[in-house]
Amino acid sequence: MKKITLFLALPLCILAQNATSYPNTPKIPTEQHYFDKTIVENYAWLEQDTAKEVIAWTEAQNQKTDAVLLEIPYYEDLQNRLVELYDYPRVSVPKMIGDFWFLSRNTGLQSQSAIYYYKEKQGEKLFADANVIHNGVPYTIDVLSASKNKKYVLLELHHAGSDFSDLQIRNLADNSILADKITKLKFPSPVWYKDGFFYSKFPKPKGSELTEINEYQSIYYHKIGTDESQDELIYQNLEKPYRYHYAWASEEAELMVIYAKDGTASGSIFLKNLKDPKAKLDVLVSNETGESRIVGYKNGKIYLYTTQNAPNGKLVAIDAKNINNRQDIIPEGENALQNVTKAGGKLFAHYVENAQNVVYAMDYNGKNITPIILKEPGTLEGFQGSDAQNLVYFSFSSITKPLTVYSYNTKTQEIKPFEEPKHAFNPDDYYTEQVWFNSKDGTKVPMFVVHRKDIVKNGENPTLVYGYGGFNISITPKFDPGMIAFLEQGGVYVVVNLRGGGEFGESWHQQGTKMNKQNVFDDFIAAAEYLIDMGYTNPKKLAIEGRSNGGLLVGACMTQRPDLYAVAFPVVGVLDMLKYQNFTIGWGWIPEYGVASESVEMFEYLLKYSPLHNVRDKKYPATLIYTADHDDRVVPLHSFKFAATLQASQQGDLPVVLRVAKNAGHGSGKPTEGKIKERAERIAFMLWYMGYKNLPHNLRENNVNNLEIIAK
Secondary structure, three states: OOOEOOOOOOOHHOOOOOOOOOOOOOOOOOOEEEEEEEEEEOHHHOOOOOOOHHHHHHHHHHHHHHHHHOOOOOOHHHHHHHHHHHHHEOOOOOOOEEEEEEEEEEOOOOOOOEEEEOOOOHHOEEEOOOOOOOOOEEEEEEEEOOOOOOOOEEEEEEEEEOOOEEEEEEEEOOEEEEEEEEEEEEEEOEEEOEEEEEEOOOOOOOOOOOOOOOOOOEEEEEEOOOHHOEEEEEEEOOOOOOOEEEEEEEEOOEEEEEEOOOOOOOOOEEEEEOOOOOOEEEEEEEEOOOEEEEEEEEEEEEEEEEEOOOOOOOOEEEOOOEEEEEEEEEEOOOOEEEEEEEEOEEEEEEEOOOOOOEEEOOOOOOOOEEEOOOOOOEEOOOOOOOOOEEEEEOOOOEEOOEEEEEEOOOOOOHHHHHHHHHHHHHHEEEEEEEEEEHHHOEEEEEEEEEEEOOOOOOOOOEEEEEEOOOOOOOOOOOOOHHHHHHHHOOOOOEEEEOOOOOOHHHHHHHOHHHHHOOHHHHHHHHHHHHHHHOOOOOOOOOHEEOEEEEHHHHHHHHHHHHOEEEEEEEEEEOOOOOOOOOOOOOHHHHHHOOOOOOOOOHHHHHHHHHHHHHHOOEEEEEEEEEOOOOOOOOHHHHHHHHHHHHHEEEOOOOEEEEEEEOOOOOOOOOOOOHHHHHHHHHHHHHHOOOOOOOOOOOOHHHHHHHHHHHHO
């Protein structure tokens, strides 16, 4: 494939705009050649993310978006209501690191949560506060793990939402920061071993850190008290530039595991005996197509979760001295086993049953099984810690129940709330149901439908449908304060469990990958048609939303069926399916999507649904496209080019606007004020272009009722 890229300097004056027009976006044709076909692209110049012309263009796009939103009379009212909904204390699941319990807290409207630690609950102290601005740029902090001697703890610091991070080491005794610092890492996955730790890093990009491809991830070892330049290279594969490499280690067993993954899931796992520096790597898992990962080591056995030859997942115990001696501890079952964690001398098997989380506690032999099931459909997370502790913490949330932390006693099996949130709405006002519909090929697909108990199925309800459908990720019901503001307005919120996800195991995932990807779009389209047929809504009151791979979903569905939706929100989406692999870590998605250079058939399949390449001169839904200037995972050029193409092709009066968040990334660590602003924009935009000149329900009445709830 030959690629020709032409970039011309653009005078800034051509970017001028007024309140009723789009920023002027010059068409500068470039060509890409795939087999015997030439693809002409008009906006490749927008890939130059640091060029002054591109920066000026994004600023003009933001100004246009502001102008459109300021025309909506209730935009500010919604933002004020969202402030109330976000303003409640939140706490994370405590986890033991060294001899301390660590958790994060947010008083309500803090930009970021602060991290606290304690040995006894009443002795809780501030450990690190991410609300402190670092060199003028916001950052987030994750506390990772403690050294075996419980003396040091590792922290990972992300700046401005980027995937790049720095590792910091602190002394647990006095919370002092060591001079050691390892910088500019991406997905470092550090693991302690003796007086240091293994970690992964890519070489410094040759071009822009935000777009340049990341290659040759390798494993290093850092010894405490030394400079990063002295770190020892442990593993590298110069023949495979597009692989993730990271380590797991056990001091007790003197074993190291090396993961070599071709994508986000598939790959090989090697085992190394650390007692013998010259020992060869043994193959623990060989180039499988599913997913495998180490759960832990105990009593001479390596516990391995895998979907290899077990699409629904299983847990295997492997004799560390004879890796061919393997025993199924949790055999494959009817439901998808998605994870296994350990704490308090127990294993915790995390299943997805009908798109809902269910967890089972058991011993290390897979016996004495106890289910941990809460009454409503939702998401269970946590259940991790050391075998020495009896208390294990976990969280539960649903679409209308804020995240609540519980403790579980592994001896008595007693469950108690750790802290229960107080919030400014009444969850009893809402109803959640799971319904099933038939997709285009007859496959039955489930979705969760949430709404006020008093809505009527008259075909006139504002409805927002959310989907993802990829990478074996299960979308289970979770709480989002922003959705409450929409539900209060009589909105119907729908979460669809599309093929490509992991809700029903690896086979469900594979039905939505590569040349099966159209199944995902067909599922999403069929969900919308079902909601219309069942009287929830109609095409003039229907919106769709998805982020990342879900942004691709929205882009594909709105270009394939623009007549079906009133509003579309592609958020940080993968929208150029011919070139996605050329930027940062896009190559890691090749096992999921395929790649245009793979074959004529794969190229034609990608071209047929690639959102960027399927925009035509026709009427599209009102569209608000989101990206961020520091998104170095799904780089913003996807959204830039899609927005420019859609703006040039849109027929009629419905707007196509672009929001480029500043000092933000793919989504992780987004500040509270950013979440509030973004959700207020979407709800206002959605309702306005569904035809609501005033809010369907009076916010003042809602607020009075909710103040009574808080008082109780």
